[in-house]
Amino acid sequence: MRAIIIGAGRGQRLMPETANQPKCFAEVSGRRILDWIVGALAENGIDDIVFVGGYLLESVRADYPSFTYRHNEDWPNNNILASLMHAEDLMDEGFISTYADILYRPSAVRALLAGEGDIRCVVDTEWRQRYSERTDHPMSDGEKVTVADGRITRVHRDIDPEAAHGEFTGVVKFSATGAQVLRAHYHRCRELFSGKPFREAAVFEKAYLIHLFQEMIEHGVELRNVDVPGEYWEIDTQQDFSMARADWR
Numbered sequence: 001m002r003a004i005i006i007g008a009g010r011g012q013r014l015m016p017e018t019a020n021q022p023k024c025f026a027e028v029s030g031r032r033i034l035d036w037i038v039g040a041l042a043e044n045g046i047d048d049i050v051f052v053g054g055y056l057l058e059s060v061r062a063d064y065p066s067f068t069y070r071h072n073e074d075w076p077n078n079n080i081l082a083s084l085m086h087a088e089d090l091m092d093e094g095f096i097s098t099y100a101d102i103l104y105r106p107s108a109v110r111a112l113l114a115g116e117g118d119i120r121c122v123v124d125t126e127w128r129q130r131y132s133e134r135t136d137h138p139m140s141d142g143e144k145v146t147v148a149d150g151r152i153t154r155v156h157r158d159i160d161p162e163a164a165h166g167e168f169t170g171v172v173k174f175s176a177t178g179a180q181v182l183r184a185h186y187h188r189c190r191e192l193f194s195g196k197p198f199r200e201a202a203v204f205e206k207a208y209l210i211h212l213f214q215e216m217i218e219h220g221v222e223l224r225n226v227d228v229p230g231e232y233w234e235i236d237t238q239q240d241f242s243m244a245r246a247d248w249r
Contacts, residue, residue, distance in 0.1 A: 001048070001113075002090060003041050005034070006170075007100030008054030008075040008083040013136075013237045014101075022056045024100040026241060028248050033235060034064075036103050041096070043106035044113060050090055051100075052083045078205045081212055085186055091179040097209075099170030103233040103248055108171060108226075117224035118178030121145075121152060121213075126230035127167035136239040143168040143210050145225065152223040155210045157200075165225070168210060169232050185216050 011023030018026070024034035031039075038049065051067045053060050054075025061069060070086040072078065084097060096112065108122050123145055124130070131139050144164035146154045155168055174182060189212065193204035199214065201207040217223060233244040 001046055001173075002050060002093065002095045003046050003048065004050045004052065004084065004087045004090070004095050004097050005037060005100050006052050006080055006083045006097065007034070007060070008052055008057075008072040008086075009080075010055040010075075011101060011236075014235065014241060015238075017238075017241065018055075020056075022053070022059055022100075023235070025059070026235060028103060028233075028235070028241075028244050033101060033103060034060075037098060037100065040104055040106045040109050041098075044109040046096065046109070050087050050095075052086050054083070079201070079207055080209050081186070081207045082205055084209060085183075088183060091174070091183065092176065094174050094176040094179055097170075097172045097174065099234075101235045102170055103235070103244060104169060104171060104228070105231045108169070108228045108231065111226050111228060112171065112173045115224070115226060117222065118175040118181065119221070119223045120173045120226050121155075121223055122169045122171040122232075123147075123152075123166040123225045123227050124169050124230060124232045125166040125227045127164075127232075128161065129230065130233070133243065134239065136237040137234075143170075143208075147225045150224055152213075152217065152225050154217065155213050155223075157210075166227065169228075170209070170234075172209075181216070181221055182212075185219065185221070186212060189215060 007024050011018040049067045052070045054072040072083045072086045139161045144159040145152050147165040198204040199211040
């Protein structure tokens with residue numbers, strides 16, 4: 001199976017780490033974030049890696065020549081969803097999608113591959129513990145989910161933390177059918193909302209992946225949750241970076 005790593009943005013909130021290197025090059029426990037991701041995938045037999053880059057993409061190309069690349073040249077003016085779709089031509093056989101600024105274990109990928117369902121999302125069910133001291137990125141910023149009967153019923157930052165089942169980690173598996181559904185809804189929404197507000201995004205081009213996911217849920221698409229109890233970090237701020245470096249081994 002192929003993996004698509006979404007890593008086009010600069011990561012302004014992680015300055016000065018991102019002043020001269022991509023965000024995914026920041027080191028935790030002696031390894032780049034990107035190397036932790038590639039390692040988790042490789043331990044599950046996934047070594048066909050596509051990297052969607054933008055900011056300082058040439059640095060990634062130089063250090064990871066085995067990757068396939070897609071260039072989001074307009075990365076300052078769009079967002080995660082647009083970045084992912086730069087690799088649309090490589091989605092036909094199904095794939096795993098992952099953010100580039102997160103840490104997770106091979107066990108999360110193993111669980112993702114083990115179950116059924118055309119779209120499966122890794123969800124951290126111990127997310128509250130991680131947020132207890134995360135003041136620079138409060139719970140209100142988390143991509144929270146509610147679930148019922150093994151399906152995600154809502155994914156939204158505004159979900160009451162007490163009602164949330166967990167936090168979406170940014171790691172998703174799409175079967176070939178799931179990839180086809182994703183692309184169909186993306187193009188439907190782009191045609192309707194290009195240059196216009198889309199859900200919570202000021203314009204469609206600035207949409208996050210979760211915005212399209214919620215749209216798909218409301219149109220009857222099944223997204224299944226794959227629960228992992230912690231063993232996950234999002235590196236968004238300097239505070240996150242410091243906490244992850246103290247915690248992750």
